[in-house]
Amino acid sequence: MVLNAELDALFGANGYEPRSNWAPSVSPVTYAVQNTGGLSCTWGNDDAPVAGIPNPAYDELTVQVLPDATAAQIELHVGDHPLDDAQPFGDSSGTTCFANARLCTSNIVVGDAWIDVFLQGVNVADPASDADVLALTSPLLSAVAVRISAAAASNTAPAVAPVAARTDCQTILPAATVQSVFQTAELPVHSTYHSGGWGVMTGAATLAGVTRCIVGPAGSDASLANLELLPHGAWAFDPAQVQSAVWKNHEAVSVAGVTEPAYLLCPIGTVSACAVDFIVGDDWVRLGTFINGQRPVSDADRGQVLELAGHVASALE
Numbered sequence: 001m002v003l004n005a006e007l008d009a010l011f012g013a014n015g016y017e018p019r020s021n022w023a024p025s026v027s028p029v030t031y032a033v034q035n036t037g038g039l040s041c042t043w044g045n046d047d048a049p050v051a052g053i054p055n056p057a058y059d060e061l062t063v064q065v066l067p068d069a070t071a072a073q074i075e076l077h078v079g080d081h082p083l084d085d086a087q088p089f090g091d092s093s094g095t096t097c098f099a100n101a102r103l104c105t106s107n108i109v110v111g112d113a114w115i116d117v118f119l120q121g122v123n124v125a126d127p128a129s130d131a132d133v134l135a136l137t138s139p140l141l142s143a144v145a146v147r148i149s150a151a152a153a154s155n156t157a158p159a160v161a162p163v164a165a166r167t168d169c170q171t172i173l174p175a176a177t178v179q180s181v182f183q184t185a186e187l188p189v190h191s192t193y194h195s196g197g198w199g200v201m202t203g204a205a206t207l208a209g210v211t212r213c214i215v216g217p218a219g220s221d222a223s224l225a226n227l228e229l230l231p232h233g234a235w236a237f238d239p240a241q242v243q244s245a246v247w248k249n250h251e252a253v254s255v256a257g258v259t260e261p262a263y264l265l266c267p268i269g270t271v272s273a274c275a276v277d278f279i280v281g282d283d284w285v286r287l288g289t290f291i292n293g294q295r296p297v298s299d300a301d302r303g304q305v306l307e308l309a310g311h312v313a314s315a316l317e
Helices: 004-011 028-035 071-078 130-150 175-182 200-208 239-243 299-316
Strands: 039-044 060-066 092-098 103-110 113-120 188-192 211-217 225-230 251-253 262-265 274-280 283-289
Touching (some): 028 283, 103 130, 113 200, 175 188, 175 299
Antiparallel strands (some): 188 211, 211 225, 274 283
16 A cells, blocks of 8 residues: 555655554554454554653554445544645545644545545654645655555455444443542542544444543543443454564553453553553453553552453453
């Protein structure tokens, strides 16, 4: 889909190979595209920003495709990225570029295929304008649109029938349990949440029935715990996925009541969030906890997320 010469034009000389996973951001939501029969490929490095702090060394090109997107799904996203480019790609498109961050986001419609492109780390000379960044990325966007129009977008993972997200967050992730594990005096409140915006990833998450729950103190934007569940997503833990290094940044751990290996991302000493990924039945569950950014991750944080994961696994059985 993307040629080495095109990657060189974007990022400078590099040896990036395509991969169907993106280790810094692997999650049930990012894998929902494959679960719905779509295509998701990434090129780049592992210098991902941490705790929202930009990293100038970070390069990423991600192309995601829903091959049979409906007009209604696309229409939901038009409000965020109007399909009115001066230089349209495919049948219609909407592209936004930012010179200060050296990134672009683009939505392209080709027939029934909905293409979402994200790229960061564009190798444009200073000083640069948003138009300069768009000019450098336009050849790639045009090429991707042409190639998708000439070949059906598909992935090695078979598509599953659309399913509805669960609505019983209070059962899966009870606020009282979260309060007990985190020993918080302030009673948490419970809600479902959405990832914001509307793109191929969020559209696929809706079709795949991704359940998302969040628990946090009343009147606060902070969360004590959040959960994502991808129905029929256990394939992400298959040996082939493990060997492809999808979990290379994670630590293999055990979760009470779960027979298969789980994977923990909770780096002690860093100011970041903690998350553990595990399988219940045929579903992929990610349980995350948010460290408020005021202190580094400790052993206690690891213990809390694993303890809470055991409660979640029991509730899902």
